[in-house]
Amino acid sequence: MQKKRWIECLLLVGLVILGGWAYQTRQVNKANMTITAVGSTALQPLVEAAGEDYANHHLGTFINVQGGGSGTGLSQVQEGAVDIGNADVFAEEQKGIVASRLQDHRVAVVGITPIVNHSTGITRLTTDQLIAVFTGKVRNWSQVGGKDQKIVILNRAQGSGTRTTFERFGLKGQRSIAAQEQDSSGMVRQIVATTPGAISYVGFSYVDKTVQAVSLNGIQPTNQNVADNQWPIWSYEHMYTGRNPQPLAKEFIQYVQSNAIQNTLVRRLGYISMADMKVTRDGQGEVHRVEADHE
Amino acid sequence: MNNNLQKQLLKRSKAAKLERLGKTVSFLALMLITLTVFAIIIFVASKGLSTFFTNHVNWIDFLTGKNWNPNVTNAKGQPEVGALPMISGSFVVTILSALLATPFAIGTAIFMNEISPHRGAKLLQPVIELLVGIPSVVYGFIGLTVVVPAVRSVFGGSGFGILAGTFVLFVMILPTVTSMSVDALRSVPRYYREAALALGATQWQTIYKVVLRAATPGMLTAIVFGMARAFGEALAVQMVIGNAALMPTSLVSPASTLTSVLTTGIGNTVMGSLQNNALWSLALVLLVMSLIFNLVIRMIGRKGAMSK
Numbered sequence: 001m002q003k004k005r006w007i008e009c010l011l012l013v014g015l016v017i018l019g020g021w022a023y024q025t026r027q028v029n030k031a032n033m034t035i036t037a038v039g040s041t042a043l044q045p046l047v048e049a050a051g052e053d054y055a056n057h058h059l060g061t062f063i064n065v066q067g068g069g070s071g072t073g074l075s076q077v078q079e080g081a082v083d084i085g086n087a088d089v090f091a092e093e094q095k096g097i098v099a100s101r102l103q104d105h106r107v108a109v110v111g112i113t114p115i116v117n118h119s120t121g122i123t124r125l126t127t128d129q130l131i132a133v134f135t136g137k138v139r140n141w142s143q144v145g146g147k148d149q150k151i152v153i154l155n156r157a158q159g160s161g162t163r164t165t166f167e168r169f170g171l172k173g174q175r176s177i178a179a180q181e182q183d184s185s186g187m188v189r190q191i192v193a194t195t196p197g198a199i200s201y202v203g204f205s206y207v208d209k210t211v212q213a214v215s216l217n218g219i220q221p222t223n224q225n226v227a228d229n230q231w232p233i234w235s236y237e238h239m240y241t242g243r244n245p246q247p248l249a250k251e252f253i254q255y256v257q258s259n260a261i262q263n264t265l266v267r268r269l270g271y272i273s274m275a276d277m278k279v280t281r282d283g284q285g286e287v288h289r290v291e292a293d294h295e
Numbered sequence: 296m297n298n299n300l301q302k303q304l305l306k307r308s309k310a311a312k313l314e315r316l317g318k319t320v321s322f323l324a325l326m327l328i329t330l331t332v333f334a335i336i337i338f339v340a341s342k343g344l345s346t347f348f349t350n351h352v353n354w355i356d357f358l359t360g361k362n363w364n365p366n367v368t369n370a371k372g373q374p375e376v377g378a379l380p381m382i383s384g385s386f387v388v389t390i391l392s393a394l395l396a397t398p399f400a401i402g403t404a405i406f407m408n409e410i411s412p413h414r415g416a417k418l419l420q421p422v423i424e425l426l427v428g429i430p431s432v433v434y435g436f437i438g439l440t441v442v443v444p445a446v447r448s449v450f451g452g453s454g455f456g457i458l459a460g461t462f463v464l465f466v467m468i469l470p471t472v473t474s475m476s477v478d479a480l481r482s483v484p485r486y487y488r489e490a491a492l493a494l495g496a497t498q499w500q501t502i503y504k505v506v507l508r509a510a511t512p513g514m515l516t517a518i519v520f521g522m523a524r525a526f527g528e529a530l531a532v533q534m535v536i537g538n539a540a541l542m543p544t545s546l547v548s549p550a551s552t553l554t555s556v557l558t559t560g561i562g563n564t565v566m567g568s569l570q571n572n573a574l575w576s577l578a579l580v581l582l583v584m585s586l587i588f589n590l591v592i593r594m595i596g597r598k599g600a601m602s603k
Binding site for chain 2 (some may be wrong): 012041068069071072074075078081094095097152157158159160161175178179180182183187188191193194195196197198230246
């Protein structure tokens with residue numbers, strides 16, 4: 001009994017000493033040196049990479065980046081729970097969001113292309129054919145110039161930014177019929193690659209040899225065609241903040257928008273740099289040419 | 296001296312103090328768990344019910360509607376939140392996988408407990424424990440890369456659908472049902488078997504006429520437990536069922552379950568919006584169903600206890 005007491009006392013003293021030492025040597029973070037960005041999984045890789053870069057150059061700062069989807073990002077930033085909400089859609093397009101309470105910062109553009117399984121024999125479609133496929137008017141690939149094979153439609157989840165953009169600009173506002181839904185682009189590509197007759201849509205950076213990207217009305221899905229809006233299915237990647245963002249959040253977004261990031265990370269990760277865009281588009285879908293210094 | 300003794304006797308002894316401390320700690324632990332459970336139920340219920348009270352969706356339309364399109368309002372001006380495709384999808388995969396798993400589970404349990412207890416325990420016990428330990432995403436991935444193509448080439452369709460979900464769930468609930476069936480068989484008193492054998496019954500007659508009959512309540516509990524697990528499984532099913540909010544018309548057409556729609560949708564909706572509340576209503580349905588499963592298990596247990 002005596003001995004046990006003794007050991008307990010020793011342990012307690014040890015803990016106190018360790019705790020005191022930890023307290024003394026703890027990382028002193030000034031207030032506002034950590035910010036959190038939550039939202040779109042399509043934008044997450046860019047923000048993560050840029051955040052790491054930023055933290056390396058600015059000692060003591062930390063950019064915490066999480067996924068969760070565009071809806072989560074917008075609602076969390078609206079509630080003030082996080083500093084930055086990442087989204088692939090305009091805040092005006094998301095139900096339940098008061099866009100006037102938020103500040104929009106566009107950091108990149110991403111092009112979205114229809115992809116099909118190689119076995120369909122499809123490499124090109126017209127917009128009307130694409131709409132017919134996704135609205136169920138056409139059920140077999142032979143009806144739109146492919147092989148005799150049933151069409152298998154694959155959608156992203158309802159409310160996903162990629163799906164919203166695709167239905168708005170690819171299907172001209174028509175809604176796809178109820179079909180399979182997947183919650184990530186990686187999953188979509190995997191399933192399209194292995195399912196005969198499958199069609200879906202992903203961001204340009206997800207296209208690889210396992211799937212066939214489809215050209216629309218004779219226009220190839222390339223970054224150049226997105227830049228002058230010949231390829232209409234694209235969306236901005238937004239980083240939303242509240243009306244009065246924290247200094248660090250503001251600084252970090254400026255860093256992402258700076259040439260250093262736009263010319264390196266943005267391109268390397270498969271996004272289209274804001275500087276390359278020859279057009280702008282607002283929340284209502286109106287397209288304007290940028291008259292200034294490009295070309 | 297006398298005074299001292301009185302003091303000693305009146306003072307609470309060390310053991311009594313310790314006992315009191317132990318009682319308090321364990322009571323606090325219990326309170327914490329109870330509070331957590333009630334907090335979860337209240338939270339899910341308040342969120343889930345706001346679809347009906349705040350957004351004024353008719354609950355009969357919710358349970359029987361066949362169109363799930365929370366972004367769209369229908370002709371009556373109400374949002375399309377018909378959960379029947381998901382509810383039926385969940386029930387169909389659950390029941391089918393339980394039907395498929397039960398014979399295998401009971402067979403394995405009989406082998407392990409009655410026919411060859413020694414080898415069974417040595418060989419099958421580790422295998423079953425291993426199956427329990429595999430994370431569900433691994434089952435889902437195997438389902439996606441092996442089961443789905445296999446279903447597609449054998450049964451046609453795109454491969455995604457209830458059948459693929461059933462196969463994946465079958466493997467997932469098999470260990471649960473098996474190990475609980477083993478427990479049920481083990482709890483049958485030894486003298487039942489001895490009496491049957493003494494009366495001249497063969498081993499099979501003993502198993503079939505005596506042991507299985509006596510273990511029926513336990514077996515049923517095992518099956519319902521497996522069903523509860525299948526009903527709540529999200530990730531693995533979501534990867535193979537196709538997540539189409541359509542009424543299941545065949546076993547190989549894409550369908551969806553409550554859990555799969557919940558996990559794919561929750562990140563794309565905004566807290567407090569109708570789209571979000573509708574998903575919480577699905578969660579409420581799930582919660583109510585698991586409570587019902589629990590009640591069924593308790594009822595079976597009570598009945599079993601009475602007949603003994």
